[in-house]
Amino acid sequence: xxxxxxxRIATGVIYAVSALIVVIxxxxxxxxxxxxxxxxxxxxxxxxxxxxxxxxxxxxxxxxSLFLLVLTLIITIPLGLGAGIYMSEYAKAGRLTDTxxxxxxxxSSFPSIVIGLFGLLVIVNLFGLGFSLFSGALALTVxxxxxxxxxxxxxxxxxxxxxKEASLALGLSRWKTITSVMLPIAxxxxxxxxxxxxxxxxxxxxxxLFTAGMSSPxxxxxxWNPLDERSPLNPFRPAETLAVHIWKINxxxxxxxxxxxxxxxxxxxxxxxxxxxxxxxWFGRYLHRKFTATK
Amino acid sequence: METQSLTAKxxxxxxxxxxxxxxxxxxxxxxxVTALIGPSGCGKSTFLxxxxxxxxxxxxxxxxxxxxxxxxxxxxPGVDVVLLRQKIGMVWQRPNPFHKSIYENIAxxxxxxxxxxxxxxxxxxxxxxxxxxLWDETKDRLHNSALALSGGQQQRLCIARSIAVKxxxxxxxxxxxxxxxxxxAKVEELIxxxxxxxxxVIVTHNMHQAARVSDKTAFFYMGKxxxxxxxxxxxxxxxxxxxxxxxxxxxG
Numbered sequence: 148x149x150x151x152x153x154x155r156i157a158t159g160v161i162y163a164v165s166a167l168i169v170v171i172x173x174x175x176x177x178x179x180x181x182x183x184x185x186x187x188x189x190x191x192x193x194x195x196x197x198x199x200x201x202x203x204x205x206x207x208x209x210x211x212s213l214f215l216l217v218l219t220l221i222i223t224i225p226l227g228l229g230a231g232i233y234m235s236e237y238a239k240a241g242r243l244t245d246t247x248x249x250x251x252x253x254x255s256s257f258p259s260i261v262i263g264l265f266g267l268l269v270i271v272n273l274f275g276l277g278f279s280l281f282s283g284a285l286a287l288t289v290x291x292x293x294x295x296x297x298x299x300x301x302x303x304x305x306x307x308x309x310x311k312e313a314s315l316a317l318g319l320s321r322w323k324t325i326t327s328v329m330l331p332i333a334x335x336x337x338x339x340x341x342x343x344x345x346x347x348x349x350x351x352x353x354x355x356l357f358t359a360g361m362s363s364p365x366x367x368x369x370x371w372n373p374l375d376e377r378s379p380l381n382p383f384r385p386a387e388t389l390a391v392h393i394w395k396i397n398x399x400x401x402x403x404x405x406x407x408x409x410x411x412x413x414x415x416x417x418x419x420x421x422x423x424x425x426x427x428x429w430f431g432r433y434l435h436r437k438f439t440a441t442k
Numbered sequence: 443m444e445t446q447s448l449t450a451k452x453x454x455x456x457x458x459x460x461x462x463x464x465x466x467x468x469x470x471x472x473x474x475v476t477a478l479i480g481p482s483g484c485g486k487s488t489f490l491x492x493x494x495x496x497x498x499x500x501x502x503x504x505x506x507x508x509x510x511x512x513x514x515x516x517x518x519p520g521v522d523v524v525l526l527r528q529k530i531g532m533v534w535q536r537p538n539p540f541h542k543s544i545y546e547n548i549a550x551x552x553x554x555x556x557x558x559x560x561x562x563x564x565x566x567x568x569x570x571x572x573x574x575x576l577w578d579e580t581k582d583r584l585h586n587s588a589l590a591l592s593g594g595q596q597q598r599l600c601i602a603r604s605i606a607v608k609x610x611x612x613x614x615x616x617x618x619x620x621x622x623x624x625x626x627a628k629v630e631e632l633i634x635x636x637x638x639x640x641x642x643v644i645v646t647h648n649m650h651q652a653a654r655v656s657d658k659t660a661f662f663y664m665g666k667x668x669x670x671x672x673x674x675x676x677x678x679x680x681x682x683x684x685x686x687x688x689x690x691x692x693x694g
Contacts, residue, residue, distance in 0.1 A: 319524070438541060
């Protein structure tokens with residue numbers, strides 16, 4: 148076979164594989180959205196679910212998912228930034244650093260159901276935090292944190308070496324160099340990475356079954372006192388998220404329209420994740436233009 | 443004896459096991475330009491980078507020997523690297539302005555070192571840009587991004603940035619090798635201007651450039667200084683055969 152024929156075949160195979168992936172993805176997305184979109188309405192997005200009657204919504208679940216995401220990010224962003232800066236700028240190459248990096252990698256690839264059970268044993272029971280948003284946020288931290296560390300570390304490593312040296316050569320301290328020269332350049336990549344990681348948190352179910360719980364108390368959306376039990380903002384109340392709700396309603400839902408609700412909720416979830424992804428790209432590009440002052 | 447503004451004594455640099463600089467001692471006289479020349483990989487840039495302890499930022503690099511500036515040996519563990527780097531400015535091969543405005547590129551260093559007064563900063567920015575012969579080209583767009591400038595302008599901005607913190611010595615690592623001929627001429631002119639106030643050490647691949655801008659030249663080969671003398675002497679009547687071979691283009 149001539150080199151030219153081999154080249155043509157290889158090109159053809161690569162095109163076919165790419166096309167297959169696109170078709171599968173488009174089919175999957177199309178199917179989920181097509182099945183669910185008809186059920187999405189303002190009422191569906193805002194009202195509380197019904198146990199046995201039809202016409203329940205996903206309002207509290209949607210709110211819980213977003214609130215849990217915010218809580219998780221409040222915990223992981225400072226920790227992840229700190230650890231990422233350490234790994235990229237302070238840690239000396241050596242066995243200790245390699246070990247830390249390995250642990251971070253392993254942590255991020257842990258099966259989420261294992262983290263859920265670990266959360267049940269340690270966070271919920273041992274620490275006595277109960278089924279709560281806070282427990283859920285801690286469980287999600289376990290696999291969101293490694294991602295944050297890696298995102299920060301890689302973003303900082305991506306900053307050209309000469310930028311860092313230029314700042315040091317002016318007699319600026321290492322810390323000032325990191326905060327004033329390196330982080331502005333790295334921020335677009337960090338923000339993009341964070342939002343993408345957030346998309347994963349948003350769709351997570353297994354780790355939350357036994358930590359954030361599978362029920363939501365009757366929420367009073369006029370009560371914004373975070374210490375009150377019926378307030379949506381209370382981080383120590385149990386909270387069923389959208390992904391968990393989909394799982395529950397599919398496996399034990401009693402409402403007659405359970406399958407439509409699951410389909411609608413799935414479509415909402417997928418759309419939200421898509422919004423995260425496209426939003427991350429757009430926002431990253433926007434920040435890049437802003438911080439590098441290229442117009 | 444003439445007072446030297448910068449003296450390196452018996453400098454050795456190791457990268458891991460490999461010895462890149464094998465005992466180099468050089469004196470740099472105030473208000474003179476010293477060129478470091480030599481074939482690629484001879485260690486001239488490595489040597490330059492040890493003068494302001496920039497090699498500290500490389501994990502496995504180890505620099506031994508003494509570097510004296512202002513009566514202080516700066517190659518000792520207790521020395522405040524941050525303070526010392528303020529005394530020794532640096533310019534890189536590729537222009538590396540900060541991703542900030544032209545004004546900020548210059549005001550950034552002085553502000554960090556304690557000058558908060560807006561008028562004073564304005565004055566420093568103008569003064570440095572004038573010294574770098576960049577004022578007329580940039581005075582109307584000081585708050586635009588420095589990245590929008592041409593390569594040659596960016597390099598002159600980097601030089602202006604380095605003098606804004608009032609160093610005694612400026613180290614230049616092939617400052618014109620990434621520039622077009624016109625920009626190169628401007629940068630060379632600038633170097634000749636600046637030597638009235640600063641001690642300049644310049645690494646260059648370009649022998650004509652070394653001959654044009656420098657007062658003294660050191661020829662590096664295999665991590666050692668083969669010959670160090672007045673530039674005219676090096677280029678017209680070198681003492682060592684290796685120097686003669688290199689400058690006449692027989693190797694390197």
